[in-house]
Amino acid sequence: MSLLTVRELTVDFRTGVRAVDRLDLDLDAGQVLGVVGESGSGKSVTSLAVLGLLQGATVGGRIHFDGQELTALDQRALRRLRGNRIAMVFQDPLSCLNPYYPVAFQIAEAYRAHHRAGRKEAHRVAVRMLERVGIPEPERRARSYPHEFSGGMRQRVMIAMALCLEPDLLIADEPTTALDVTVQAQILDLLRELREEAGTAIMLITHDMGVVAGLADHVVVMHGGRAVERGTVRDVFHRPQQAYTRGLLACVPRIDGPLPHRLPTLEATV
Structure with a gap:
């Protein structure tokens, strides 16, 4: 049984924007799930919905954590759970x-x-x-x-x-953004050690495909609030099925070939 199971998650803001649209996620204990996509794809909103931290939004669907339905808990019960069993590292520590x-x-x-x-x-x-x-x-x-x-x-x-508090699940939202490559590597090594030593499950939210390749077991690719591709890191990186995923991978600089003259673009409606 998965430690975290998300089914048909939707997040609608009062402005009429649907930020997350029928999203499914599964994360087992001791595993690392990479949630990737461009800015605005719904990654961070998904993490906030799991923690019950969204204000001014309507959250639908089911969120199960270790057998508990989180959407049915009141704020007092959620506060006991947050930090104690589910913790989050936010994007901007300052x-x-x-x-x-x-x-x-x-x-x-x-x-x-x-x-x-x-x-x-x-x-x-x-x-x-x-x-x-x-x-x-x-x-x-x-x-x-x-x-x-x-x-x-x-x-x-x-x-x-x-x-x-030694949580069972750590949600890391862009933990290496705005850090130089040496510090990025140190933070990733730290997360890897914590996962191996304590068995902590990690939901890694990032737009950096290189970070996912170095740490995650499975990956979900989000675009426009939806999961457009999912699978093991090896399958998604070596056999991407969607044009959006191939575009993300093509934006990753490579050292084994010439630099592209221009980055790939995809036609899409925001």
Whole structure:
């Protein structure tokens, strides 16, 4: 049985826009599912719908997590589930971290929200998590504020906050966007280690096909709110069936051939 099962998911905004249209997803425990597509294809909206974080939108369909129907839960039950069993790493860590508090305090408060723990115990957990995600001198950097960290280090802090409760599912929304290639590789290595050591399932949302190739087991390609192709990474990358998927793959720079004179384009209605 899948850890996360999404069936016929639809998301309609008050403006009349249908951002997600009859989407199906399956994610097993300990697996990595890549959800890919261009900006505006519905990837992030899907993740927010799973977490029950959409405001001003109507969500239809079924979302099962470990046997629970999430769409039937009230906000109090969803808050207990979020962070505790399902965690999310958002695209822009600087906007998600509070600039007025040290990073360890913010991780500790996330821990205390779900555990009956004192401040000292929660602080020890926060420092241990900073060390786990590769922050150097975690005891000292625990007292630092978000603006004192680089973009890659802030992303590590967000991952530490998400993982302090050892969730069963981690949703990573564009975790490597705006990071240089060296830091991207470090973040991907960290996610890979967490998956292997803790058995955490990961929903990886990205437009970067190279990131998916390096980390995911299965992939769903989204376009216009719909899943236009799905399968194992090997099948989708080596035998893409849809023109849209082939276009995405053709935009990935290659080192084994000449650079194209122009990127491929697809006719579509937004």
